[in-house]
Amino acid sequence: MRKFGLIGKKLGHSFSKKYFTDKYEREGIADAVYELYELPGVHELPKLLQQEPELLGLNVTVPYKEQVIPLLDELDEAAERIGAVNTIKISNGRTKGYNTDYIGFRDSLETFYPEQERKQALVLGTGGAAKAVWAALEAMQIPYLRVSRQEGEGQLSYRQLGPEILATYNLLINTTPLGMYPQVHEAPQLPYSYITPQHFVYDLVYNPEQTLLLQKAAAEGAKTLNGLPMLQGQAEAAWHIWNS
Known part of the structure; x- marks a missing residue:
């Protein structure tokens, strides 16, 4: 099962989980799930990645869009220019930050x-x-x-x-x-x-x-x-x- 999710401080009213769950159902994507990961601090991200080795991608919401940057292995050119990340791709244990906002x-x-x-x-x-x-x-x-x-x-x-x-x-x-x-x-x-x-x-x-x-x-x-x-x-x- 491919796993994706959202990290942030408070995620009670998240748009993303409903959006992706509905998308998977609508498009017949049976091998993917989307979860919410409330982190008390952005420094918890490496621990989350260890605990959830199936994670292939994360969205990032406030207040971590800027704070997450030093924890990533690589940045997309646009994300580097903007100075904020809202999407992380996880591949072979490496993380790359993007800005799709x-x-x-x-x-x-x-x-x-x-x-x-x-x-x-x-x-x-x-x-x-x-x-x-x-x-x-x-x-x-x-x-x-x-x-x-x-x-x-x-x-x-x-x-x-x-x-x-x-x-x-x-x-x-x-x-x-x-x-x-x-x-x-x-x-x-x-x-x-x-x-x-x-x-x-x-x-x-x-x-x-x-x-x-x-x-x-x-x-x-x-x-x-x-x-x-x-x-x-x-x-x-x-x-x-x-x-x-």
């Missing part, structure tokens, strides 16, 4: 944000997921600014977001966990009244389907998308890597 986000954004509408993007958050988003925006030649609590070089603070900025940046991407279940009443501190029907708002959170951010943006007429298409895309890309 980048692929899932890029492909879903291509559909959601039409070329003729493209201006510039604001990326909320600076963690591992944000790094994959930055790389995809660069590949698509979409200029962007980072938004965080503190301002810095190439980075605005939330309090700097006024009408002029929102008029120039018509794509807003939330890479933070704000609004994720069970904290569904939270949302990034944006000046929502400056969001218009010309805006595209992409929230990487997928549970709930309509976060408070997306609800507020939709109320101003913006086009909205949650993180489900990105998740599906990154999962399929991971499956391709594990089986190639």
